[in-house]
Amino acid sequence: MFQDRYSLAFKLYPYERSADQDADSPVRHPVVVMGGGPIGVAMALDLGLQGIPVVVLDDHEGIGMGSRAICFAKRSMEIAGRYGCGEPMLDKGVVWNLGKVFHKEGKVFEFNLLPEEGHKYPAFINLQQPYFEKFLVDRVREAQAAGAPIELRGKNRVDSVTEFDDYVELQITTPDGEYKLQADWLIGADGASSPLRGMLGLDFEGRVFEDSFLIADIKMTADFPTERWFWFEPTHGSGASTLLHKQPDDTWRIDFQIGWDVDRKEEMKEENIRARLDAMLGDVDYEMVWSSIYTFQCKRMDQFRHGRVIFAGDSAHQVSPFGARGANSGMQDVDNLGWKLGMVIRGEAPERLIDTYSEERVYGADENILNSTRATDFITPKSKISHTFRNAVLSLAGEYEFARPLVNSGRLSVPCTYDGLSLNGPxxxxxxxxxxxxxxxxxxxxxxxxxxxxxxxxxxxxxxxxxxxxxxxxxxxxxxxxxxxxxxxxxxxxxxxxxxxxxxxxxxxxxxxxxxxxxxxxxxxxxxxxxxxxxxxxxxxx
Amino acid sequence: MSSVNTKPNFADPDGFYAKLIEAHDGLSDEESAALNARLILILSNHIGDSDVLNDAMTMARNAGQG
CATH class of the missing domain: 3.40.30.120 (Glutaredoxin)
Structure with a gap:
């Protein structure tokens, strides 16, 4: 039966019985997407706007609570812009340019992103993930009204998949019982712990980082500036590093690095979270909105295509959060896969084109993993000498400009350039x-x-x-x-x-x-x- | 008299830093300190100019007192 794994921020696709559930034999669809998160819904939008019928299955009925991915890069907004929903994101999002870096009690330096003129979208906006997802779903509804063949099916949980040469069969549970579907192509957009990957017994290799981070979203009307503040080894004792970032709705994101061996239950108690916040913020009033503890890994699948099953987003690759390369790289996956799958389904290109999705996005994932691993190694040095060098950089960066490019609290996501890959012409x-x-x-x-x-x-x-x-x-x-x-x-x-x-x-x-x-x-x-x-x-x- | 270049001069700062840390992989603290000493001597010879080297030593010493 159904057990909700999380509560919803927006209930956007409540369960409705589909005619497919009453069919005598499993109905075949060109594309089924497993997972109704930002990547799954963006995928449906890309294909649906091309006129390709697509069914999205999700085991919940909407968007989960929690700000989660908050930093959306220019490229993600440009892609959303191509789908017709970039502007509401830009209107709602917070634009920031100034960043400050602190070490212990003192400010080391500040930097301005100095955005280049002449772009529709800024380098970044900060926007809670549920809003990002909602704007995508709103666009799906608009596209459906205009005839785009997209279906979002809530409370449709995929329990098993069987692979055949040119299709996949899915066993699905709903509140009304079970049914089967067939898909020419199945896209796994079911997140970092991808049940689909597990069902198919596929690999997911990489590095686990032994550290935990506590996120606290707080609402305050205090006059804090719209800037990104990063502390290395803050003396306020709130954690080994701390990040403060502004979100819409008078909300701030604060990330505390709290170490590996932590008692999650104890750390998640409101009084303990408040103790960290008070140590950092001093005497200000705030309201707690959401909190969570996360650990992370830098991993990817060996190949993102396995026969008629294709993986996109966190199910294919996972990175540390430093640099905003999770959801942003997932959007680039969708951007890359959408037109290729469309052409293959329409018979305009050979199936081989789908393999180049894997080729290009594995390349992109490696670039993201490299950048996010380097940031992680700087923020959480893994050896004594690495810690010594890190602090040497910080002790020089205030006075000497040369050391500032070495300070790495996350290299912010920029689109991948597919240098030297097989679709490139002269x-x-x-x-x-x-x-x-x-x-x-x-x-x-x-x-x-x-x-x-x-x-x-x-x-x-x-x-x-x-x-x-x-x-x-x-x-x-x-x-x-x-x-x-x-x-x-x-x-x-x-x-x-x-x-x-x-x-x-x-x-x-x-x-x-x-x-x-x-x-x-x-x-x-x-x-x-x-x-x-x-x-x-x-x-x-x- | 030449002076130390304190403006950014790394073509690939993150790549350099990663290589530097990697050079110490698997070494004990003592071995790391010895590697650093050898590295400083190699780079100092490459620079050669004693004004630059003296300035750099003063900068490093002063920054450490902050």
Missing amino acids: DDLTGGPARTRVGSACPDAPLGAGYLLSQLGNGFQILTIDADAPDEITVDGVTAKRLAITASDDATGALTERYLGDAASAVYLIRPDQHVAARWDRFDEQAVQAALQIACGKEVTA
């Missing part, structure tokens, strides 16, 4: 900027009254800057449409700086996920056709 733009090299996610730039990125994505595109090209090209049923701009449209100079560099003209082939597939200084039909085939995982015949 990078033949002499003098082109490194940041828009083949494999990179297109950086935004002002364009006319709006922004470049809102005109890219969903399909393949040929971006031409001061270069001639046909309005579209088609190879084996796949079309890339042209977006033509001239450097004279570029009032701020941002487009030139980001896409031309020292070149006089440019032609970019851009993938549906807004990553650069290839680039040249001028249009050559055969070269563009070949690159389009490569980007679809095909043999070049053009």
